[in-house]
Amino acid sequence: MILNKEFVKLGKNCKIDDTAIVGYMPSRKINDLTLEIGDNAVIRAGSIIYLGSKIGENFETGHSVIIREENIIGNNVKIWSNTVVDYACKIGNNVKIHCNCYIAQLTIIEDDVFIAPGVMIANEKYPTGVFSLERIKGPIIKKGAKIGINATILPGITIGENSLIGAGSVVTKDIPSNSIAYGVPAKISKII
Numbered sequence: 001m002i003l004n005k006e007f008v009k010l011g012k013n014c015k016i017d018d019t020a021i022v023g024y025m026p027s028r029k030i031n032d033l034t035l036e037i038g039d040n041a042v043i044r045a046g047s048i049i050y051l052g053s054k055i056g057e058n059f060e061t062g063h064s065v066i067i068r069e070e071n072i073i074g075n076n077v078k079i080w081s082n083t084v085v086d087y088a089c090k091i092g093n094n095v096k097i098h099c100n101c102y103i104a105q106l107t108i109i110e111d112d113v114f115i116a117p118g119v120m121i122a123n124e125k126y127p128t129g130v131f132s133l134e135r136i137k138g139p140i141i142k143k144g145a146k147i148g149i150n151a152t153i154l155p156g157i158t159i160g161e162n163s164l165i166g167a168g169s170v171v172t173k174d175i176p177s178n179s180i181a182y183g184v185p186a187k188i189s190k191i192i
Helices: none
Strands: 008-010 021-024 035-037 048-050 179-182 187-191
Touching: 008 021, 021 035, 035 048
Parallel strands: 008 035, 021 048
Antiparallel strands: 179 187
């Protein structure tokens, strides 16, 4: 179902399941409500895509995915079932985000990143229950990084290019490029 059609710009050959909602109105005030989705998108049942984002070609969701407002998402991005991409994130090209993940506001995910099921990304170091943009900083996951199942990435962390984060790890510090890191807290075991 497409809501608020005046703000929705769909590319060619898009497939939207009947119970998916495209063009959901955000409760936050944003400057531009336009939702752009490129050619060949597949948006499966139960998924909700808010107004105010720009999404590239060949975008695909699993079931019950939520994409909030003010996101910029590249081409060939796959986001699988029960995952939430909160607002104001930047996701590059050829990214795969698996099932049951949470991508916090202001997260940056560069090209060719793989995020395994159950990954949790945080953006506020000292949660108080009172929202404040001064305290929020999403992590940066650099090009080609791979994040293992059930890993947790803390606010403001940078995971370097082509790095691998082991399953169940809690990343509390920056990880340099071409590293393998795992554990609680994650420690570098090898530079590749």
